[in-house]
Amino acid sequence: MTSHKTPSxxxxxxxxxxxxxxxxxxxxxxxxxxxxxxxxEHGGEAMHSVRVKxxxxxxxxxxxxxxxxxxxxxxxKEAAQEADVFVHEKPWQAVGIAAxxxxxxxxxxxxx
Numbered sequence: 228m229t230s231h232k233t234p235s236x237x238x239x240x241x242x243x244x245x246x247x248x249x250x251x252x253x254x255x256x257x258x259x260x261x262x263x264x265x266x267x268e269h270g271g272e273a274m275h276s277v278r279v280k281x282x283x284x285x286x287x288x289x290x291x292x293x294x295x296x297x298x299x300x301x302x303x304k305e306a307a308q309e310a311d312v313f314v315h316e317k318p319w320q321a322v323g324i325a326a327x328x329x330x331x332x333x334x335x336x337x338x339x
């Protein structure tokens with residue numbers, strides 16, 4: 228099995244985007260499986276080999292999805308733990324960051 232370097236996951240928006248990507252990928256796999264089942268009614272050697280190849284690809288994709296989902300979950304837990312440690316070690320700095328973020332969001336919303 229080859230080792231791939233995984234990009235770090237941001238704690239703000241990417242976990243939600245990553246989960247949406249995982250959900251979309253699951254839906255794509257389910258649709259592809261349904262398409263393979265429907266195409267089983269159509270004969271021919273070429274169609275059979277395409278179905279076999281598609282099933283192999285889907286199997287690999289499912290394994291990759293499972294690994295990615297585990298990685299996303301692990302990274303989210305690590306980010307939450309790091310945030311918890313930061314807040315406990317530097318509570319006033321955390322309050323300042325949260326207040327600044329709230330002010331910035333408030334300014335952006337009020338411009339609409």
